Amino acid sequence: MDKNFSNIEEIIADEQFLAWYFGSENSGRQQWEQWLASNPHQASLVAEAREYLDQLVIREETVPEAQVSNAEKKLMNSIEEWETTIAAMPFAERAPVRRLARWWWTAAAAVVVAVSAIWLFRTEEKPALVQTAFGEMREQQLPDGSKVTLNANTEVTYTHGWEKGKEREVWIKGEAFFHVAKTPEKSRFVVHTSKFDIVVTGTQFNVVNREDKANIMLTEGSVTLLTSDGKSMKMVPGDFVEVNKQQIERKAGREENVLAWKEKKLFFDNTPLYIALEKIEEHYGVKVTIGNVNCRNVPISGILPNDNLNVLLDALDALYEFHVIRKNGEIIITQ
The missing domain is CATH 3.55.50.30 (Phage tail protein beta-alpha-beta fold)
Structure with a gap:
């Protein structure tokens, strides 16, 4: 996949980037991840494009397809009107005005593309997906005010709009540090991994869920680990626990070692x-x-x-x- 982007407008118009951003289960997402791993020099530009889309998605309401189509038509009509106006100007005055017009067209087109993409990829409600590329870190606030910091190559998903009194559920693949907010209803916060679940109400902990390892370091509060075969363990601050083949084992773990990635x-x-x-x-x-x-x-x-x-x-x-x-x-x- 030969791509070399020079601005965020080019990135948000890319179908494979959009598939990756919206967590679609198709080949485009995997192809984008492979391209990103092979082109780390473009990671900062990709991060800017994602932040730009984040702002649109946060404010976004359901946009009818007809409304998106009308926006595109209005944009094209505006471009044609600008071209007619510029053509009627004296030749010496055209160049600076045309440069300004092209900048405006590019920005406006980027917004239309982004909104169209949001409509296309969110025609049905899906769990929210937060992810990081290789070599990247990211902090995300969850619907209840809890915060999660993602290490590189990590995915966190959660359902939209947690109801009061109901369980708050998160799924993780990779490594992340959670600072869980307490709620007046003391509703449980559950982090699901492929090997165990972590049940808390309000606490801070680091969790790793990768193919070759799974562990948790508790820094504050208390949690209960539950494995799929019914085993459980209560943890206290300072505990470091590994889970391997459904076996739960406390091990020596230094907080500054485990959490060094956050710094x-x-x-x-x-x-x-x-x-x-x-x-x-x-x-x-x-x-x-x-x-x-x-x-x-x-x-x-x-x-x-x-x-x-x-x-x-x-x-x-x-x-x-x-x-x-x-x-x-x-x-x-x-x-």
């Missing part, structure tokens, strides 16, 4: 190199290979910056005398 850092404490590189792959969606088997278990300790892949790799190179090779989209680490 855009990676925390290592005698961590073998291959595990450290797995974290990098997970966060940035890149392939990292150890070129020399002898350095596979070299221990890594310290706090490294994690807001830029190149800076992170340079830090590894400088601090531990690793040699970093970038070749054909792959990163090779040798010593």
